[in-house]
Amino acid sequence: MNKKQKERLLRIVITAVAMILLWLINPKGLVRGICYLLVYALIGTDIIKKAFAGIKNRQPFDECLLMVIATFGAICLAIYSGSGDYVEAIAVMLFYQIGEFFQTYAVGKSRKSITDLMDICPDYANIEDEEGNLEQVDCDEVETGSIIVVKPGERIPIDGTVIEGTSTVNTAALTGESVPRTVKEGDNVISGCINLSGMIRVKTTCEFEESTASKVMELIEDASSHKSKSENFISKFARFYTPVVVYLALALALVVPLIRLVMGMEPGFGQWIYRALIFLVISCPCALVISIPLSFFAGIGGAGRCGILIKGSNYMETLANAKTVVMDKTGTLTCGVFEVTDIYSDNVDHNELLHMAAHVERYSKHPIAESIKKAYCNEKDGCTVSDIEEISGQGVKALVNGRRICVGNSTFMENIGSKWHECDHNGTAVHVTFEEDYAGHIIISDKVKAQSKGALESLKKCGVNEIVMLTGDVAKAANTVAEELGITRVHSDLLPTGKLETLEKIMSEKKDKKDSVIFVGDGINDAPVLKRADVGIAMGALGQDAAIEAADVVLMDDDPGKIAVAIKIARKCLSIVKENIWFAIGVKVICLILGALGIANMWFAIFADVGVMVVAVLNAIRCMYVKRIENV
């Protein structure tokens, strides 16, 4: 509780006590009026002050001003009618203050718990001075390449490489993964992880601001500035709602009695003005304005806790409407770690074939090239490699010791006119030619992730109609994976541009405008596709800036099961948002009608106003509790 809140609470308590005393003593006449006015002044000073500031700044529909008019009106009516019932006006002010108090308190509390939940940046880093004493310094002051010491139980403040010590680290805050990871000398560690067992020395590889933890925090904080449709609706609604209700109140107070007067009935000014005042009490749209962004913020915070970064409230909405999920194969459904599993050759020594292929792929960063180089570990020998030319999506050719060697897929073989032949083994075949002669092929396979099958099942269970697999890989390798996972629609042999075209085609097949298409990739070469899809999800993106940049949703680890979890979180959040919208607007409309008919009194109105807000805020906070979804 801050100072403002404490002061407000004190005033609420004093007013409540004074009201009880006045009720017990029950003074009469002028004394009564003065006593109650004093209490009114006590509880309402700040509101009255704000109301006048509102008039001065030409903000006529300021809620404080409306409250003041409503309560002051009630007091005037009490004097005018001679009933001496001042309690109502003070009670309205009192409950309004209680509502405001609760609102700032609850919002402050939940803001703190959400940010605490996401607070993965430590406040300091340990640096060793010359005498070996540890000194705590501000993370911002640590330069790249410094050596920091992370003690057991501390969070790693900055990304870096371990140079001394072994330990286990808990990555849960970033990935949602609860099994600790072991790190030793030479391993990279990411900021935000908690060091569990041993002391490690880390050489930082970037500055604090560039570190994973800082970036993740910034993403989450920025997320709420991408406003969803519901939020835009609410801010528009709030802009119209208050003036409309105020004009209605004016109409009730003036027009209705005038019509009655013309029709020859008793105008009943007092009664109609009272009803108009009830309108003013209900005119604040606060319950809506506060609970909708709070719901989204809580949902995004909760999802972050499971290792799912949602980059905006608007993506929550599209995620919830997901009907089609398009997935990349390599690295998404499969492990993305290629291994040479077989070598076939008719007349060349297997080792020689691998040796030549490794030389040609020397500078290529393609996963297939990496795996060939891994299989032939002493690639950098005395051989001369020159004239390397990489043909994107096909292969690489180069001169090795003056001999022209081509390494690539079947298209490449066709293009260079080689006498290649099909291979009947599972996996991707990389063909190799020596000069004009076909030398053989290397089989590279990738394993399907253990969680993939379960992930697809849970996607189907949560209402995804179609799952499509896109891949740059050959049809055979793609079909094997698709069969294993039960995917019926597969597009293979796609270049990055082909992936984009296929996705656009799938998006144009949508039945309903509201349905959305999700693309899931590992972010390595599908950035344009990630951007084009309604929601682009990047997987296993920890430490990959390009993927984090291009995607709308980032899964910190590479478990495809998280896609369904993300959809479920989004749905839950959206349904809470809808509940709040309907509940808040519904109750207000009912109150307005009852008030206009004279059934509801001011007590009823203030309860509706404050009560609705309390319920809506509590409901919004439910968005944060997503742990149960994850375990379903």
Add this chain to the structure above:
Amino acid sequence: MKKTYKIDVDCAACANKMEVAANKTEGVKECVVNFMALKMKVEFEEGADVDKVMEAVRANCKKVEDDCEIFL
């Protein structure tokens, strides 16, 4: 150019008002107020004097919601 400022404000509706007021201030290209994080992100027009613009933004915000504060 973009900058982020810490703010203090009590209610979400007031935060919306601040956003509208800040966006109307000369020199501000776009301003987003994040009530949940209590932060204000301001993108300035080319060549605007940041300090002066922010003073104006603060004054305009105080006009619509005198309980607010922007920490410059």
